[in-house]
Amino acid sequence: MxxxxxxxxxxxxxxxxxxxxxxxxxxxxxxxxxxxxxxxxxxxxxxxxxxxxxxxxxxxxxxxxxxxxxxxxxxxxxxxxxxxxxxxxxxxxxxxxxxxxxxxxxxxxxxxxxxxxxxxxxxxxxxxxxxxxxxxxxxxxxxxxxxxxxxxxxxVLKYYEDRVARIKASLGDQVNEKVGLVRFIAGQNYAYNNDSFSGSILRDIGFGRPAAQDKAGLAEKITLERIPELDGDRLLRFSYETGDGGATKEAETWMASPLWENLSVAKAGHVYPVFDTVWATAGGVMAAHLALDDIEKIYGLASSR
Missing domain, CATH: 3.40.50.1980 (Nitrogenase molybdenum iron protein domain)
Structure with missing residues (x-):
């Protein structure tokens, strides 16, 4: 008003x-x-x-x-x-x-x-x-x-693109891995597709995506029964908290599920918590570089900054 x-x-x-x-x-x-x-x-x-x-x-x-x-x-x-x-x-x-x-x-x-x-x-x-x-x-x-x-x-854009190229070269064959994205929000969890901010970072590097996420669009709601669709070589999880801890509880409930525990990516220990601010909320080039920092840490690469 x-x-x-x-x-x-x-x-x-x-x-x-x-x-x-x-x-x-x-x-x-x-x-x-x-x-x-x-x-x-x-x-x-x-x-x-x-x-x-x-x-x-x-x-x-x-x-x-x-x-x-x-x-x-x-x-x-x-x-x-x-x-x-x-x-x-x-x-x-x-x-x-x-x-x-x-x-x-x-x-x-x-x-x-x-x-x-x-x-x-x-x-x-x-x-x-x-x-x-x-x-x-x-x-x-x-x-x-x-x-x-x-x-x-x-x-500014060229510096980002050059970093992506260096990371891709350092990854070698690991660039062919399928990397999934799941975001926890109290009562409504999402799998993130290729046209999301986080999905664009992964695609810039050249990673594959789990089949259910390897498509156009931002994201789609995903229920507990669809946990198997998250499976791949790596899975990044992030939680959007609104102050009541609901997203954290949601993540804990999902990760305690037999369906989650049966994921090959979970069995391999390749599920990584990352910051929601970086991977979903901020949305700009500075967050993109922080996301690249996370990829380097996850894969044990030297910093490309």
Missing amino acids: VSRRLVTLLSVPLLLALAMPALARDITHAMGVTDVPEKPLRIVALTNEATEDLLALGIVPVGAVRSANADPWFDHVSEMLKGVTVVGEELAPNLEVILSLEPDLILGNKKRHEDIYEQLSAIAPTVFVENITGQWRQNLAFYADAVNQTEKGAE
């Missing part, structure tokens, strides 16, 4: 004009075409992904949504975000706080923020990516273009 004060402020016809520097560029994005400043200085990021991608580009936003289930930031970005204003939650940005920051560019996400696009656009030039999934590399390139840092964006 937008307050009367905010509605009044957003109705001022000169607001956008005053916020816009003289030099601007057309940016085509998920909601259309928008004039953005040639050199934006006060950027607000409305997703965890956009926040860490800006940091990877060497840009500290003036405002960012709170990291999911954090207080207020994920550990891997907290030092860099000291002094940055929290502008609400990713699924519920605070428009009044955003307005108070006087941004000259807002980066958002159509799937998350389509309903408030007009209000955001009345505050400052606003551009959206389509979604947050395995297309995180394309999103990074888009953010880099939006802030007029395309060369830097290309460098």
Whole structure:
């Protein structure tokens, strides 16, 4: 619900004009075409992904949504975000706080923020990516273009790609292994497919996937009876906790099941707990590098950083 004060402020016809520097560029994005400043200085990021991608580009936003289930930031970005204003939650940005920051560019996400696009656009030039999934590399390139840092964006992506190539070479024949992904959330567990953020990391390296996960799409709910579908050479498990310990209890229940204990991957001791923040929640290039760190540890490889 937008307050009367905010509605009044957003109705001022000169607001956008005053916020816009003289030099601007057309940016085509998920909601259309928008004039953005040639050199934006006060950027607000409305997703965890956009926040860490800006940091990877060497840009500290003036405002960012709170990291999911954090207080207020994920550990891997907290030092860099000291002094940055929290502008609400990713699924519920605070428009009044955003307005108070006087941004000259807002980066958002159509799937998350389509309903408030007009209000955001009345505050400052606003551009959206389509979604947050395995297309995180394309999103990074888009953010880099939006802030007029395309060369830097290309460098950041090349460093990731070079790391992937080094890891793939170090793995040798192990790159042919099938690696599964399961995410525990209280009452609704998911197997993650190729178009998820985590699935994209595995596919970039060249790993195979268990047959049930080797398909397009983000993820699908998986019930206890479908545990055998998780079997492969390695299995990564992560839990999204909301404060009540429900996801941890869910994981414990599953791993105590005879179906789980009968998995060949479990018998081999090749089930690995990894952080949900890294493999599912953060979604940006910095998390991608942390995921690569995990792969190196799991396979006993030297660091490729």
